[in-house]
Amino acid sequence: MASLNTRAELDRLLQTRNEHPEKAAEIDAAIHRAFSQTHAVLVLDMSGFSRLTVRYGIIHFLAMMHRLHVIALPLINQHQGKLIKQEADNLFAVFPTVALAVEAAVDLLKTLAAVNTGLPDSLDLFASIGIGYGEVLMVEDSDMYGSEMNLASKLGEDLARSGEILLTEAAFTQIDPVDPASDRWEELEFSVSGLQLMTHKRLWQGSRDRF
Secondary structure, eight states: OOOSOOHHHHHHHHHHHHHOGGGHHHHHHHHHHHHEEEEEEEEEEETTHHHHHHHHOHHHHHHHHHHHHHHHHHHHHHTTOEEEEEETTEEEEEESSHHHHHHHHHHHHHHHHHHHTTSOGGGOOOEEEEEEEEEEEEETTTEEEOHHHHHHHHIIIIISOTTOEEEEHHHHTTSOTTSGGGGOEEEEEEEETTEEEEEEEEOOOSTTSOO
């Protein structure tokens, strides 16, 4: 049976919606039926994109991105995640639960720190990570759209510093309050484009829980 969540099908439905605005509700429902999925969304941003490119050139940066991809993909898969796409210095992945996304994020940052200890400064990899949770429109497992993905991107790319993991409010509500790790979070509030955005930062505690 042919997949219904193809790019061609989305384009067809959107074109019909633009041509027949009176059918918007009906078409929106069809889009949700075909494309809607619920995931924890992880967005990883490689820190220092502009600095690396200016100092070492675009080929050096591309090689760094390739190495990041090689390191990240097995860890994403290990935690039941799926890499959806790579855009410039960003990786986008989805997970069944926020807990799995957080575990993957922690392992990713710790692995990068461990790899960096044996490399010259020019090859060190650093990253910041945003995690959201909610409905996304998934297109052929190669692209996605949704508010929580946008928020995760904002956290990972713009608000998280190198080595930080930030969760959206929706993602944080999925954290098990009886889990011993549930207290390892600090609530932060940001003002972004005139909006107040509540986030939660993962805290690193003790020599075994930091990088």
